[in-house]
Amino acid sequence: MTDEILTLPEVTQLLKVAEKTVNTTTRKGEPPAFEVGGPWRFRRTDLDAWIDAKTRRAAGEEAST
Numbered sequence: 001m002t003d004e005i006l007t008l009p010e011v012t013q014l015l016k017v018a019e020k021t022v023n024t025t026t027r028k029g030e031p032p033a034f035e036v037g038g039p040w041r042f043r044r045t046d047l048d049a050w051i052d053a054k055t056r057r058a059a060g061e062e063a064s065t
Contacts, residue, residue, distance in 0.1 A: 015031075
């Protein structure tokens, strides 16, 4: 299996943020996630792409100011 599926606690450790923060932002559509019987699940490849996009966007904003 090439796609690693992460749980909410694993994502909070990866992103180094509180579980409440991940829950709140996930309900708004970021980071990308899906529900399996209630709990959120996150595909590692989706998270990596989301982090890369956020990093590029932040770098672009800093460069243009």
